[in-house]
Amino acid sequence: MTAPATPAPVLDVWNLTTSFRIEGTWYPAVRGISFALAPNETLALVGESGCGKSMTALSILGLVPTANGRVEADGIMFEGRDLARLSDEEMREVRGNGISMIFQEPMTSLNPVLTIGFQVTEALIYHQNLSRAEAEREALALLDLVKIPSAKSRFREYPHQFSGGMRQRVMIAMALACRPKVILADEPTTALDVTIQAQILALLNELKAETGMSMIFITHNLGVVAALADRVAVMYAGDIVEIASVGELFARPTHPYTEALLRSIPRSDRDTAELHTIPGAVPPIHRMPKGCRFAARCPLAQDICRAMDPPLEPLDPESPHAVRCWVRGGHDLAALTEDANV
Amino acid sequence: MTDQTEALPRGVSRHPFVDQLAKAFRTNKLTWVGAVIFVLIVLVAIAAPLLSPHDPLQQNILHRLKGPGPEFWLGTDAYGRDILSRLLYGARVSLIIGVAAIGSAMVIGSAIGVVAGYYGGKVDLVIMQAMDVLLAFPALILGLIVVAMLGPSMENLIIAISLTAIPPFARIARAPTIVVKERDYIEACRALGYGDLRIMTLHVLPNVLSEILVMGSLWLATAIRVEASLSFIGLGVKPPTASWGGMIREGFENILDNIWLSIFPSLAILLVVFSLNLLGDGLRDAIDPRTRSDA
Amino acid sequence: MSDPLLRVRDLRTHFRVKRGFPNPETVTVRALDEISFEVKRGEAFGLVGESGCGKSTAGRSILRLVEPDSGSIEFDGEDVLRADKARMRALRRRLQIIFQDPYSSLNPRMRIGTALAEPLLVHGIMGKAEAAERVRDLLVEVGLPRDAGIRFPHEFSGGQRQRLGIARALTLNPELIIADEPVSALDVSIQSQILMLLRNLQETHDLSFIFISHDLGVVRYFCQVMAVMYLGRIVEKGPIPRIFDEPLHPYTVMLRDASPVPDPTARKAFERIEGEVPSAINPPSGCHFHPRCKHATELCRKVYPKWMEVDAQRGVACHLYDPASGMSPKP
Numbered sequence: 001m002t003a004p005a006t007p008a009p010v011l012d013v014w015n016l017t018t019s020f021r022i023e024g025t026w027y028p029a030v031r032g033i034s035f036a037l038a039p040n041e042t043l044a045l046v047g048e049s050g051c052g053k054s055m056t057a058l059s060i061l062g063l064v065p066t067a068n069g070r071v072e073a074d075g076i077m078f079e080g081r082d083l084a085r086l087s088d089e090e091m092r093e094v095r096g097n098g099i100s101m102i103f104q105e106p107m108t109s110l111n112p113v114l115t116i117g118f119q120v121t122e123a124l125i126y127h128q129n130l131s132r133a134e135a136e137r138e139a140l141a142l143l144d145l146v147k148i149p150s151a152k153s154r155f156r157e158y159p160h161q162f163s164g165g166m167r168q169r170v171m172i173a174m175a176l177a178c179r180p181k182v183i184l185a186d187e188p189t190t191a192l193d194v195t196i197q198a199q200i201l202a203l204l205n206e207l208k209a210e211t212g213m214s215m216i217f218i219t220h221n222l223g224v225v226a227a228l229a230d231r232v233a234v235m236y237a238g239d240i241v242e243i244a245s246v247g248e249l250f251a252r253p254t255h256p257y258t259e260a261l262l263r264s265i266p267r268s269d270r271d272t273a274e275l276h277t278i279p280g281a282v283p284p285i286h287r288m289p290k291g292c293r294f295a296a297r298c299p300l301a302q303d304i305c306r307a308m309d310p311p312l313e314p315l316d317p318e319s320p321h322a323v324r325c326w327v328r329g330g331h332d333l334a335a336l337t338e339d340a341n342v
Numbered sequence: 343m344t345d346q347t348e349a350l351p352r353g354v355s356r357h358p359f360v361d362q363l364a365k366a367f368r369t370n371k372l373t374w375v376g377a378v379i380f381v382l383i384v385l386v387a388i389a390a391p392l393l394s395p396h397d398p399l400q401q402n403i404l405h406r407l408k409g410p411g412p413e414f415w416l417g418t419d420a421y422g423r424d425i426l427s428r429l430l431y432g433a434r435v436s437l438i439i440g441v442a443a444i445g446s447a448m449v450i451g452s453a454i455g456v457v458a459g460y461y462g463g464k465v466d467l468v469i470m471q472a473m474d475v476l477l478a479f480p481a482l483i484l485g486l487i488v489v490a491m492l493g494p495s496m497e498n499l500i501i502a503i504s505l506t507a508i509p510p511f512a513r514i515a516r517a518p519t520i521v522v523k524e525r526d527y528i529e530a531c532r533a534l535g536y537g538d539l540r541i542m543t544l545h546v547l548p549n550v551l552s553e554i555l556v557m558g559s560l561w562l563a564t565a566i567r568v569e570a571s572l573s574f575i576g577l578g579v580k581p582p583t584a585s586w587g588g589m590i591r592e593g594f595e596n597i598l599d600n601i602w603l604s605i606f607p608s609l610a611i612l613l614v615v616f617s618l619n620l621l622g623d624g625l626r627d628a629i630d631p632r633t634r635s636d637a
Numbered sequence: 638m639s640d641p642l643l644r645v646r647d648l649r650t651h652f653r654v655k656r657g658f659p660n661p662e663t664v665t666v667r668a669l670d671e672i673s674f675e676v677k678r679g680e681a682f683g684l685v686g687e688s689g690c691g692k693s694t695a696g697r698s699i700l701r702l703v704e705p706d707s708g709s710i711e712f713d714g715e716d717v718l719r720a721d722k723a724r725m726r727a728l729r730r731r732l733q734i735i736f737q738d739p740y741s742s743l744n745p746r747m748r749i750g751t752a753l754a755e756p757l758l759v760h761g762i763m764g765k766a767e768a769a770e771r772v773r774d775l776l777v778e779v780g781l782p783r784d785a786g787i788r789f790p791h792e793f794s795g796g797q798r799q800r801l802g803i804a805r806a807l808t809l810n811p812e813l814i815i816a817d818e819p820v821s822a823l824d825v826s827i828q829s830q831i832l833m834l835l836r837n838l839q840e841t842h843d844l845s846f847i848f849i850s851h852d853l854g855v856v857r858y859f860c861q862v863m864a865v866m867y868l869g870r871i872v873e874k875g876p877i878p879r880i881f882d883e884p885l886h887p888y889t890v891m892l893r894d895a896s897p898v899p900d901p902t903a904r905k906a907f908e909r910i911e912g913e914v915p916s917a918i919n920p921p922s923g924c925h926f927h928p929r930c931k932h933a934t935e936l937c938r939k940v941y942p943k944w945m946e947v948d949a950q951r952g953v954a955c956h957l958y959d960p961a962s963g964m965s966p967k968p
Contacts, residue, residue: 198895223897264829266858535729
């Protein structure tokens with residue numbers, strides 16, 4: 001789990017902010033987050049509903065509705081291009097050929113009146129300019145790759161004849177159709193039963209190893225994170241509050257939110273005598289407090305937490321483990337308080 | 343004992359129904375137009391005796407078939423009666439018939455629809471088949487048959503129009519009932535031992551009411567049109583009582599001499615139907631499930 | 638130990654649905670097939686399984702929200718399925734339910750205070766003023782402000798709505814609560830709040846629970862005994878944590894192994910997890926689990942295994958379980 005000599009990232013996000021307009025005022029749902037995705041790495045974005053994790057993925061792909069949404073970034077670098085500055089036309093090309101997305105709902109992401117085979121074939125024709133016969137052969141190979149049993153005979157079946165798990169496999173096949181460098185998976189197993197979830201996770205892990213692609217895996221489930229992530233970014237109210245390798249994060253959760261979250265999960269592998277609870281709830285987007293957004297729920301909160309927003313900083317200059325906290329982030333609190341008072 | 347969780351919103355707590363109404367008026371200016379025109383017409387109808395410059399039934403051969411002028415603003419008809427006064431009184435007839443017919447159709451139709459939707463199965467099948475038979479007749483034809491059977495009078499007109507409007511209300515009430523009865527709170531009601539009648543009236547009906555009211559405003563327009571049509575072919579309110587449909591027919595006999603006789607009541611009908619449609623459309627957009635918060 | 642509070646024997650609920658076009662035929666969904674279990678007073682009994690295994694149908698059948706086809710349900714010595722309308726009404730005061738979806742479990746057009754007072758008034762337990770006071774106490778008890786009763790459901794968050802659902806279930810002072818996935822729709826931090834609340838209430842009100850969930854972690858935390866269901870049948874039953882430490886049925890093993898654990902050092906290979914849950918309309922012959930079971934034999938494919946009592950607390954339905962050695966096939 002030690003970081004190798006850092007290779008050039010596949011995807012590099014600098015200072016991404018996504019805002020929404022509610023009754024005339026703009027509120028940030030994602031607040032200036034930065035992260036880099038290494039080749040063949042799985043980065044998990046984890047957090048509770050409304051923390052901005054899905055919005056991050058939609059922003060990267062330019063899928064935030066423009067009517068009431070706004071994406072700003074210093075850069076979303078992918079293959080030497082800044083995705084934040086591409087035209088719609090260029091973005092469409094990236095969406096198919098460089099980065100693809102898997103959604104949570106395998107029920108609604110497929111067109112119910114077209115056959116499975118047709119939909120996968122279409123994706124191939126569209127993105128790879130294959131002839132129909134070639135595309136069909138390729139589609140069948142893809143369905144085999146995602147382990148749909150007797151794919152050949154099920155090629156002409158419709159989505160409703162597929163179970164939820166099988167539909168998610170089809171979605172994965174379609175996402176793979178253009179041999180993407182990066183897959184954005186937004187809660188792809190949340191709607192599935194645990195045994196099916198385990199199969200899909202195993203499949204994603206296997207495909208990642210085979211194709212060398214990178215993956216951003218968005219989930220609220222820390223168990224799933226532990227099962228497949230290389231690195232984890234914990235999000236809270238639009239901020240990344242902690243980012244570390246998976247081993248480090250679970251062994252040494254440092255942000256009070258991460259720590260509390262881990263302690264409030266009832267575990268199936270051991271007895272939990274006392275469950276930790278986090279009082280209160282995430283403040284709504286239009287009523288965010290000043291200072292650290294977790295302060296109101298944090299047992300360690302000091303005056304400075306309520307006054308000033310902490311930065312996301314590495315625990316020590318060499319460490320890839322960064323935390324956004326005044327108390328736990330290795331800051332000299334006394335000096336800071338003095339500064340604030342002056 | 344437990345931590346108090348989160349702050350609740352401050353301020354007054356409005357009924358979701360009031361919220362929907364407010365939204366209908368806030369998001370669509372045309373709703374205002376419809377509502378204002380309709381309310382004005384209702385006020386005018388109520389105040390007809392005060393506003394009318396003449397007795398609507400007073401005949402005067404000397405003043406027959408006059409065009410609009412200073413004494414008779416909208417002119418007079420073949421019997422010398424004042425058109426404006428007749429229009430004002432005619433509004434009463436149209437509105438009373440429309441409101442009474444649609445009101446009763448709304449109550450009966452919704453009851454039928456909610457019962458059919460709530461119980462489902464054979465009850466639903468029998469009731470809705472019966473409704474479909476009624477629905478197969480166009481409103482005007484069905485009204486015609488009923489009035490022809492019962493004889494023309496205000497009461498019979500109300501019955502006829504009401505009968506034609508019951509099936510659509512049953513349909514419109516049934517569809518959301520089927521959705522609502524699958525909600526967990528209905529199951530909770532049963533688990534708490536409530537009777538079916540209580541569940542249907544207190545827990546299902548309020549949740550399907552918006553749809554029914556929207557339908558009501560749109561059908562009120564239809565009812566006024568049907569009333570006018572029946573009066574036009576002589577199956578409406580008996581003369582000499584003023585009614586818009588009747589006035590158009592009377593004017594029709596002299597249309598070559600004086601076009602105003604038919605134009606003014608036609609415009610009145612147009613105005614009512616138009617205002618109700620604006621109002622109904624505005625309300626319908628506000629309760630659209632895509633924009634509903636409680637869906 | 639005293640007599641159990643609830644005793645379910647051979648409960649069966651089948652649904653008949655019309656399927657197919659243009660010639661619809663009636664097919665039977667075997668949602669619940671001869672399940673038996675007991676819930677002791679003060680106990681939290683977990684009912685675990687994947688979607689379509691019949692665990693929710695079991696809960697609703699016990700409350701007679703769906704009518705079971707056969708079997709018996711005995712609550713505190715009284716036959717629930719034979720109870721007439723009046724008796725059933727009395728029983729409903731003692732048996733309550735909490736739902737999964739906090740957005741569908743409250744009437745959106747009714748003020749919370751009215752909704753919570755309604756059961757008290759309908760059952761004639763107290764007058765209006767007294768009921769209003771009781772509602773305020775209940776709100777405080779579930780962790781909401783005393784004056785929340787004037788509000789409508791849409792003004793509450795998901796977690797708060799779940800508290801309201803719990804308050805409603807408590808109004809009539811029930812003895813047994815059927816909690817159908819009560820925390821599945823909630824975020825982790827809210828989930829733990831609700832679990833703590835339920836546990837506190839269990840102690841203060843001397844409640845028993847049937848706790849229906851797909852989340853083994855939650856069940857392990859909240860329950861003392863659990864039953865694993867697969868395609869309408871209970872395949873294994875036993876006390877927690879024994880059933881986690883030494884599961885006897887291969888499906889219990891699979892479920893346990895598939896459950897994600899927040900510990901990257903315990904990363905499991907998921908290879909052993911195969912296949913999907915078949916349809917309850919046409920369950921596989923013999924043991925319903927045999928198509929996904931590595932150890933399936935000829936016998937498993939033909940005959941549904943008999944229920945075997947392992948000891949006073951445990952039981953399993955698997956041909957491969959050997960009562961002599963007390964061993965199941967080790968995967």
